[in-house]
Amino acid sequence: MNRAKQKTNYAFQRYIVYALIAIVLSLIQFSLLDFVVVQGVSPDLLLVLCVWISIREGRFVGIIAGFLIGITLDIVSFDLVGINAFTKTIAGFIAGSFYQEGKEQLIIHGLKFLFIVFISSFVHNLIYFFFYIKLSDITFVSFFMKYGVAFSFYTTVFAIIPMLVKRKERII
C-alpha cells in the first residue's frame, strides 16, 4: 500500500517537474530562440519535451501532455488557439507509440530517441504548417522539404542536448 502511494507521489513529482521544465522551455522558446533561427527555420523545444514525456510515461500521458503543452503555447504565443494543442497531441500520440515499459531509459539514451523526435516533429510540422500555408502558394516538394524535413531536422539537433545530458548522468 505504501509502495503504491510512494509510486503515485513519485509520478506526481515528475509531472510537476515536467510542468516546470515546460515553463522554462517556453521562456527559452520565446526569448532566446530568435538567435538560432536559420533561414526562417527554428527548433521546437516544447515538442522535444512532449516526445520525452511520451517515451517516459507512455502514450496516454504523452497525449495529455501534448495537449496541455500545446494549449499553453497557443495561449502564451497568441497563436490561433487549438493549433498547437492539436499538433502536439498527435505528436504525443506518435511518440507514445514507441513507448516500451521498462526500456524508457534505453530509448532516451539511444539514437532511437532522435529518430522518434524526428518522426514526431515531421508529422507535427506538416500538420501545423498545413493549417497556415496554402499548397497553391508553394510546391509540394518545397513544403515537404522546408516545413517537413528542415524544421524536424533542426528540432532533432536540439534533442541531442537532453539525450547527451541523460547519457552523461548515467555514466557518472
Add this chain to the structure above:
Amino acid sequence: MLQLLNLIVKFKDYAALTLLCIISLALISIGDVSKIGGYRAFVVGTIGWLEEAFAWVPNPDALKTENRAVRELNLYLSSELMKSRQALTENKKLREMLDFKQGIDYNLVSAEVIGKSTIELREYITINKGKKDRIARGMSVRTDAGLTGIVVVVEDNYSLVETLNNRQVKISAKVDRTGIDGILVWGGSTYFNMMNIPRSFDVKVGDELMTSNYSRKYPPGIPIGKVVNVEEDKSSLFHKISVEPFVSFNTLEQVFIIQYISDPERLKLIQRMEERLRLLKK
C-alpha cells in the same frame, strides 16, 4: 454501460486522442479562421470534391429550393420583359409624336391623359396641363393621328377636353381629294356621319377628311378620318356617308393642345349676325 466503460478504458489512448483532437479543432474553428488559409482551402476543396462525387444523389429539398428560385426569377424576368415591351411601344409612339410635332406649324403643348369621364352623356378626358401651361378654353386637341376634341374647362394644372364622340359636337369638315365641305357628327358608335353632301358630289370610300377653313372652333387642315361607306339613298338628295375617325378615343394616352383660337373679330362678327337673325325671327 459497464461494457462501454471497459471498452473506453481499453482504448483510452485512442479515446483521449479523438477527444482532444475534437476539442482542438473546435477551438480552432471558433478562432479567427481567416489566418488558416491552407486549412480553409483544404476544407472547401474537400467539401467541393464530396459534393461533386455525390451530386448524382437527388436532393428533393435542394430541388424544391432551386425550383422556387427559378420560378421567382422567371416571374421577375417576365415582369421585366413586359416593362421593356411597354417602354418600346411608348418609345415608338413618342418618336412618332415627335416627328409629327416637328412638321406642324402651330404651337403645340403635349399633355398626358390622366382621366376619362362622362358628364350628362358627354365624353370628356382630363389632361395634366392647364392655365400655367398657357392652355385656354377653346383650344383644339389632337394626337399625331388626328383631331381629338376641344378644351372646355381650364384650371391651373388640369384641363377638361370634350372629345369628338359626342352627339352635340358638329365639325366642319372637307374631303381632302375634292375639297367638298360638309358637317360631321358622331353616329353613336364607331363611325361619324358626314351630312349635307349632295348626291351629285364626288365622294368615294377611302377619301380622307380634315377640318375645313369654315370651322369656327378648329384650325383648318387637321385630319379627322376616312370615308368607309357611301350609301346612295334614293329617297334623299344627300349622300349617307360613314367616316371612321383616325383617333381611337378608347386608347388615348398622349395628346397635343394646339395653341390656336379662332380670330376673335371673326367670332364677334358671326355672333352679331346670329343675334340679328334671332331679332328678325322675333
